Amino acid sequence: MKKTIRASLLSALVGMGALSAQSAVAADVNWPTRPVQVVVIANPGGDTDFNARMMAKYFNQITGKNMVVTNVAGGGGTLAAEQVKGAAADGNTILFTHTGQLIVNEVAGLSEDSFEAFDIACIAGVDKGAIFVASQDAGIKTLQELVDKAKANPGSISYGTEMGSFSHIQGLMFEQLAGVKLKMVDAGTVSEKVVALLGGRIDLGAISYGSVQDYVQGGQMAALGQPNSERNELLGDVPTFKEQSVDFTIDKPYVVAFPKGTDPAIVQKMAGIMQQITEMPEYAEELKKSFKQPVAYHDTEEAIAVLSKTRDDFMQYKDVLRAK
Known part of the structure; x- marks a missing residue:
């Protein structure tokens, strides 16, 4: 047991020494x-x-x-x-x-x-600022309403994304973890998705809260959830997906x-x-x-x-x- 402890301590000290040496080299470089x-x-x-x-x-x-x-x-x-x-x-x-x-x-x-x-x-x-939002025309106010509607009519709810992008991955992961099927729509950039949501051309999007905060507070969009493991309190009262029984997190x-x-x-x-x-x-x-x-x-x-x-x-x- 003592040998194991000594070995662990030695390994840790060697690691710390390596990090210190690495830091010293970085500090010395003329850059x-x-x-x-x-x-x-x-x-x-x-x-x-x-x-x-x-x-x-x-x-x-x-x-x-x-x-x-x-x-x-x-x-x-x-x-x-x-x-x-x-x-x-x-x-x-x-x-x-x-x-x-x-x-x-x-x-x-x-x-x-x-x-x-x-x-x-x-x-x-x-x-940690991304949230899922629904357009006013979608008639969806909560994550549970989204899941219920998507299960009742698979493919009827449109999700705005850029095909092959990070937001596309977000949508695919949500589909899998929530057990639903969405209609993936190539809606362009963040600003284009915001316009499409406001115009009712798409029902759902994954967008940084800062880009839609005014519309959420004004009632033109509904914030459904944040895909963080724990609440980012800077997003106000938006719950995580995990809190709502969908184990969906993505950074x-x-x-x-x-x-x-x-x-x-x-x-x-x-x-x-x-x-x-x-x-x-x-x-x-x-x-x-x-x-x-x-x-x-x-x-x-x-x-x-x-x-x-x-x-x-x-x-x-x-x-x-x-x-x-």
Whole structure:
């Protein structure tokens, strides 16, 4: 027993030593030396772009160097990913993405690349602000009403999504876990889905609460549930799906990645800078105010583990996604 304890302690100390050495190397590397470009997979104005710009703002405060945000939307994020993948591995180009690009595109067959095609630095945040909303015309006020109607008339309730995207995965997972069949409709971007919901052209959508808050409070939409393991209290009185007997949870982590072959010390330094950012109260306040998003962070090792598990979870939808 004593030998086992000694071995465990030794292993822990060795691990701590390795981490300390890694941190020391990252601290010593001369980076950044000039403005760093962060390529964002989405258009300006959405939650992904907002998170990237918050990272850039506080990166500048910590390092004294600018982080220049470049939005490269299109192709489900593949255009931005290809741009970064082909960039010099010198630490001066970063990809800001999420599982909708890194994982769903691979599962859906939109890209042959996986997250292993990049050097992952960290998960800079996790979207906990998504909710399922129903349009006023749908006549659905609660999750139970949605489930009952969908079971009574399979395929009669339209779910607005972008085919092969993260929101498509959200819909497919809900169908499976709630035991219902929805009518999947390609409704476009978040702003286009909001317009479609308001016009009664779709019945249901999975959208960031910040994008529909005014309509929920005004009665034009009904908030049915949030797919978080525990309530994000920033969303007010919106219950989780689990509270309503549907064991549906799904996260959308925001990932910071470099071109393959980037100096590991630079990758680790970026992870450390992002951790510092998440510890700043003013950063947390901006996330809370703008997108009802709590602070979240995962270091390199944790981020890779999260991405690996997410890919395993999503692979069961491979055939459905590729058939669309």
